[in-house]
Amino acid sequence: MVQAFRRHNSFYRAASLKLPGLEPEARYAVINLDNPAARQEVTGSELMDTGLGVEIPTAPAATVVTYRKIK
Numbered sequence: 001m002v003q004a005f006r007r008h009n010s011f012y013r014a015a016s017l018k019l020p021g022l023e024p025e026a027r028y029a030v031i032n033l034d035n036p037a038a039r040q041e042v043t044g045s046e047l048m049d050t051g052l053g054v055e056i057p058t059a060p061a062a063t064v065v066t067y068r069k070i071k
Contacts, residue, residue, distance in 0.1 A: 002065045006056040016051035019067070024048065026069050033064045041070065 002017060022028065022044035030040045030052065047067065056063055 002052060002054065002067075003062060004054045004056060004065070005062045006059045008060045010059050013057055014053065014055040016053055018049070018051040019047045022048055023069065028067045029070050030065060030067045033066065044069075 002019075004015065004017070006012070024043065024045040026044045027041050028044060028047060030042055030047075032038060032054075052065060052067070054063060054065060
């Protein structure tokens, strides 16, 4: 699980957060709890190398994103 915050005066809307220690070849279900219908499936390699994209359009605000390995 990742929880990200955007502070009141922050001009950053988005970030790419690299998630270390995952299985590179495994697939992971990624769900932003603000929009669970927009579920994604990505590889561990993508999450470790490119990163998990998190966008928070308004400030101040927060979001929670879960990820789990798909069996």
